[in-house]
């Protein structure tokens with residue numbers, strides 16, 4: 274019997290996956306897969322809560338899976354699958370919809386952020402309901418730990434609340450999951466605006482470094498990254514842009530922020546930025562080599578195998594839930 278605790282996490286196949294997604298989430302998964310029974314999902318059903326081009330969505334779904342694999346997720350240790358290939362997610366979501374409350378979804382900051390631009394009148398119901406689908410993803414598998422970046426904390430809280438509410442109403446059914454948010458990399462900020470997180474859906478490409486950016490692009494983007502007033506390399510809350518760049522430098526090197534400060538004493542932003550770009554490229558190069566060596570066919574096979582592996586877990590939990598709420602199964 275497998276007594277290891279289970280982790281579950283996912284990424285949406287929309288936009289360009291960036292170093293924030295890597296540092297905030299995927300890098301941690303790679304470490305955790307040795308300790309936990311790990312399930313990693315490409316959440317295409319979440320992606321369609323905003324308009325997607327169907328062909329592009331298929332392409333991005335495979336791309337995300339390749340990114341998981343190139344980053345070091347090992348399909349022998351972890352299950353990787355596509356959310357829409359396990360229909361239990363949608364079914365459990367419907368049942369959880371009946372215990373989730375409107376005000377708890379209304380207060381979700383990500384929904385508020387995403388509808389700020391277009392207004393909530395144009396938002397799809399699915400965008401509003403998105404955190405309930407995420408709760409279904411997590412609860413279906415008896416997940417104990419959810420490794421995510423800080424921006425997903427509120428969503429994991431909702432999953433916890435729904436698990437407790439369901440258990441109270443229908444008897445012990447769901448494990449109450451915990452978010453796992455690592456201090457370093459938990460919130461990588463935009464290169465063009467250190468007040469806002471680095472985002473796949475940012476309007477400007479100068480907001481992020483994509484995991485698939487080439488050398489020249491990385492250099493150009495780092496050169497253009499905003500910095501604070503002054504010329505010294507200081508790690509401080511008063512210099513949020515520089516602090517963000519030092520955090521990125523630190524995450525991709527073995528140096529702590531203090532060591533980086535020391536290394537650049539007496540040097541200016543120019544030297545710092547040139548070497549920061551090199552540190553990032555030093556990570557991206559071997560990563561992209563692995564990415565490029567993966568064929569669509571082998572990745573689709575890994576995803577299909579992953580779905581076959583996790584489906585029985587999802588079905589068993591869904592049957593238990595259906596039985597508890599009074600469905601005839």
Ligand code: TYM
Nearest residue numbers: 282283284285293294297298407421422459460461470471
């Ligand atoms: P998504 O696709 O927006 O982001 C994927 C992961 O990357 C993290 N992340 C960041 N971390 C640090 N700095 C940033 N700037 C940054 N931007 C993104 C996110 O926190 C996330 O961990 N709803 C989720 C996907 C999801 C999911 C789940 C996650 C669906 N079901 C179940 C965990 C469990 C999302 O949209 O992530």
